[in-house]
Amino acid sequence: MSAASYLQLINTRYPIIQAPMAGVQDSRLALAVTRAGGLGSVPCGMLDAAQVRAEIAKLRAADAAIYNLNFFCHTLPELDWNVQARWLQRLQPYFAELELEFDPQQLGALRLPFDHQMADAIAEFAPPVMSFHFGLPDAQLLQRVKQWGAVVMASATTKAEGMWLQQHGADIVIAQGAEAGGHRGMFLNLDVTEQPSTSHLLAELCSVLDVPVVAAGGIADMEQIHTMMQSGASAVQIGTAYLLCDEAITTPLHRDALMSGPHQQTELTNLFSGRPARGIANRLMRDLGNLHQDAPPFPYAAIAINQLRKAAEAKGRADFTPLWSGQNRTGCKAISAYELTFEFAQAFSIS
């Protein structure tokens, strides 16, 4: 499949997608990328319906004809206070150190799956593109989204997930390689040891899928974009490289970590949310180990961590802050996302 197959579905100048990144960006970053000819994405996975509507209103006020709204599609288990108690026991020394009492009333902004209520809230806007992480909505809900005319994209982290997504109605599959920052979109096999690299997964998916395949993970400059397109990608999705941009709302602590040298390794951890995600190693990860069996299931591990995070950040410490980042930070630049997208677009003039 060529870039043309992607551009037929998504009418942008360049086959470049700014990856949706919950917590570090909003419609401002998306608009800058869209203006430069890419596809801007708004992460809606941690927003309520009123917040999502407000973001769409901003996009429409700026006359953005094309944009992507991103949602999560995980199954939400019951909140189990016994599991929370075990997790709190692990975290107790940190609460003591910060002279903090766990507050069970403060659940924080939990990541909730896309549902009919959210669909009711956004239906009137008929979003042109929607992308999903952790699978797809159920058949009826997906049908509803498609009836609005939305082009549906979803992340695959393995060949089997890519095939599942195509079979269940994704118009475009995002090949999220192991290098990618933030949460792994994994939903069939949760074994982190079986996650292929971006180039490996791209090759596998291009050989079995009929829909366009987008390469995501570790892409940070025009040469890498060119290589991915030569290897069969119909488009590229770039996240980490946008994290230092003027329009991102990445916190100063997170920016500092991103600017630290390559010796600050990224690792996959479930400590911050309950699901594996890639970020720069910090104290909590070093103390408890990156993957901990006592971490409550997604998204509930975040309840206690967010309370620790807030208290530590007030003291200027990133000990409990998820410092999401992909393996490749070489493309991070503190410039406008508009400018950065233009730099990426030079890839399409390489002959």
Ligand SMILES: Cc1cc2nc3c(=O)[nH]c(=O)nc-3n(C[C@H](O)[C@H](O)[C@H](O)COP(=O)(O)O)c2cc1C
């Ligand atoms: C800070 C951060 C937050 C992310 N949040 C989301 C999200 O809300 N939804 C989503 O689908 N993907 C999310 N991702 C994953 C990206 O969509 C994408 O797969 C990844 O950024 C690509 O790899 P790269 O970071 O190496 O460019 C996030 C990534 C980062 C770095």
